[in-house]
Amino acid sequence: MPPDSPPENPWYYLDNFETVLRWVSLRYNDLMLADEQGFMRDFLALPQASRGLLVRMTMRKGCLFRAGKLRYREIGNTEQAAQALVRNGWIEEAPRLALDELFGLFTKAQLEVLFGNALADLGARRAGKPEQLECLRPHYPDALTLEQWEAVASATGDPDGEPLGERIYKINIRPLCDRLRLMFFGNLRQDWTEFVLSDLGLFVYERVDFPDSARAFQSRQEIDDYLHLHQCRERLEALAGADDPADIFHAVPAAPYANHWLEGRRGKLLYRIGRHQEGRRDWAGALACYTRSSHAEARSRRIRVLELSGQADAALTLAAAALQAPGTEAEQQALLRMLPRLRRQCGQAAAPVRKKNNIRRIDLALPAPWPAIRVEEEVRHHLAASNAPVYYVENTLINSLFGLLCWDAVFAAVPGAFFHPFQQGPADLMLDGFHERRRAHFDTCLEQLDTGRYRETIRRNFADKAGIQSPFVAWNVLCASLLDLAMDCMPAMHLKAAFHRLLADVRANRSGLPDLIQFWPDERRYRMIEVKGPGDRLQDNQLRWLDYCGAHGLPVDVCYVRRDAA
Numbered sequence: 001m002p003p004d005s006p007p008e009n010p011w012y013y014l015d016n017f018e019t020v021l022r023w024v025s026l027r028y029n030d031l032m033l034a035d036e037q038g039f040m041r042d043f044l045a046l047p048q049a050s051r052g053l054l055v056r057m058t059m060r061k062g063c064l065f066r067a068g069k070l071r072y073r074e075i076g077n078t079e080q081a082a083q084a085l086v087r088n089g090w091i092e093e094a095p096r097l098a099l100d101e102l103f104g105l106f107t108k109a110q111l112e113v114l115f116g117n118a119l120a121d122l123g124a125r126r127a128g129k130p131e132q133l134e135c136l137r138p139h140y141p142d143a144l145t146l147e148q149w150e151a152v153a154s155a156t157g158d159p160d161g162e163p164l165g166e167r168i169y170k171i172n173i174r175p176l177c178d179r180l181r182l183m184f185f186g187n188l189r190q191d192w193t194e195f196v197l198s199d200l201g202l203f204v205y206e207r208v209d210f211p212d213s214a215r216a217f218q219s220r221q222e223i224d225d226y227l228h229l230h231q232c233r234e235r236l237e238a239l240a241g242a243d244d245p246a247d248i249f250h251a252v253p254a255a256p257y258a259n260h261w262l263e264g265r266r267g268k269l270l271y272r273i274g275r276h277q278e279g280r281r282d283w284a285g286a287l288a289c290y291t292r293s294s295h296a297e298a299r300s301r302r303i304r305v306l307e308l309s310g311q312a313d314a315a316l317t318l319a320a321a322a323l324q325a326p327g328t329e330a331e332q333q334a335l336l337r338m339l340p341r342l343r344r345q346c347g348q349a350a351a352p353v354r355k356k357n358n359i360r361r362i363d364l365a366l367p368a369p370w371p372a373i374r375v376e377e378e379v380r381h382h383l384a385a386s387n388a389p390v391y392y393v394e395n396t397l398i399n400s401l402f403g404l405l406c407w408d409a410v411f412a413a414v415p416g417a418f419f420h421p422f423q424q425g426p427a428d429l430m431l432d433g434f435h436e437r438r439r440a441h442f443d444t445c446l447e448q449l450d451t452g453r454y455r456e457t458i459r460r461n462f463a464d465k466a467g468i469q470s471p472f473v474a475w476n477v478l479c480a481s482l483l484d485l486a487m488d489c490m491p492a493m494h495l496k497a498a499f500h501r502l503l504a505d506v507r508a509n510r511s512g513l514p515d516l517i518q519f520w521p522d523e524r525r526y527r528m529i530e531v532k533g534p535g536d537r538l539q540d541n542q543l544r545w546l547d548y549c550g551a552h553g554l555p556v557d558v559c560y561v562r563r564d565a566a
Helices: 012-031 034-043 048-059 078-087 099-104 110-121 129-139 146-156 175-185 193-199 220-237 244-253 262-281 283-292 296-308 312-324 328-343 374-384 396-405 438-448 454-464 480-489 494-503 538-553
Strands: 064-066 090-093 166-173 360-366 391-392 516-520 523-531 557-563
Touching: 012 034, 012 048, 012 175, 034 048, 034 516, 048 078, 048 166, 064 099, 078 090, 099 110, 099 129, 099 146, 110 129, 110 146, 175 220, 175 312, 220 244, 220 262, 244 262, 244 283, 262 296, 283 296, 296 312, 296 328, 312 328, 328 538, 360 374, 374 391, 374 516, 374 523, 374 557, 396 454, 396 480, 396 494, 438 494, 454 480, 480 516, 480 523, 494 538, 523 538, 538 557
Parallel strands: 360 557, 523 557
Antiparallel strands: 064 166, 090 166, 391 516, 516 523
16 A cells, blocks of 8 residues: 555544453453443444544543644544543543643744743743743743633733644543553553554464453452552653652552562562662662562662672671572572672681583684674674574574474463463463463473474474564574574484573573574584673673583583784
8 A cells, every 4th residue: 555545444543442442341341440331332422533533642642632733534623523522521622731731732933922022031032942941930830721821922922923723632531541451451561553563464463262251450459550550660760860769669569469460560660669779879778679579680689789788797698598599590690699709798708619611712803894793793704604604693593493393382372371462472471480381381392302393393383473473483583594504403402401491481591692603514513602892791691591501511602802903
């Protein structure tokens, strides 16, 4: 379809919104209040133009709109379509506007009509719009309708300017629409564009059979708790670095949620507040956050803050206890790094350092390229040979091989994992128990590595599932020749070792894999290569993968590049 031509169905956005209403009504009617049920009933009874206008407004950012910016061919007369929405109280006509809101709606030139003289008196007529707002704010503290603001123009504006003469609408049901969107998607990250991208074929999702009873939330309280945490996170993100987040901390429930999914969000929010407090050097505030947080890294940050605040003995006691039962590999790594330092601070002898697995080192002196390219590409070109191609794959190849082999397990219709048609993967992918809830499915998939059937499965899914969204498969990197090289040169037991590590902690272990892979097809062997440019160092997740590869016999080198002075 040419870009300037109208869509075949100009009401596509309205159809999508009504699909969500029907979906939510079917699955969540028992969790909805009478006014929410009334909205869905009354909305469907409105004229099409009025329904379309409301959906157009919900799809746009903000709550305030100029009528002139709400012109759509299929809707026709905006003011006429708006009347039914005003009568229902879903939008407000001529709302009161604070000065900041007024500045957000109109251009600098239009605002000169209202404040030209006042800005001249303040010496700010030639200033930028943000500076003008700062100058005017102390003089105009009240919220006024646009008509009232225009009355101000007679005393402070440009007497020769044209009146703005435009209707302003304010949408009043944004919270309800966000709640409906949350119930449908199970998150507020996704929005109405998911329908459009799917309709255009840009995103294709796996079809998973799940019952009509499948839904993200089992009680209204869970929905309220999610929205509350989301609002707290938005408040935190709006803070400047020096601002105190104590009020946000106190707004987060002190007790953990019974729902593991919500508790994960609560723990992460408390962890983020703690990091913010660390930046302010508020050690007591940070400790309070980390003590309440269930985030995987909260305990190690708590130990670090105890150390920074001069409580080395308490830090050592907590670190020694944590090392007896570390929650994750990352925590164990952090503890092993901190303990020698803490023991020295407390006057104790440092424990012997565990010998690391021997990873081969490559040192390359390369001239700076012109034009500049990524250092990984430099090394790829330098090491590649006609009988030993090198691919820049980073985290994509092993993840993709895993995703293709275990496609059926990842997309198994496990209760609670799928509840709407726009899911890239299961809702519990990053939660503890993801593997355990599908253990039989994954066992069936991984057993194929023992029999050789994995090659057929990977090739079949590569062909049959091409382009379908997956949390593991990188379709933009894969090609048939790369898959064939990987399966010919990487022993099945190496793949199995890597896949088991992925399953042990999907969130942590999907990243940190080496940048390059080199194949020797004639010899049916390979090596992975982590590349570090000048001044770069290995990150913690990379070190953990290198350690694991060394322990399990997966060949990997670390290539350090320095610049040749010549």
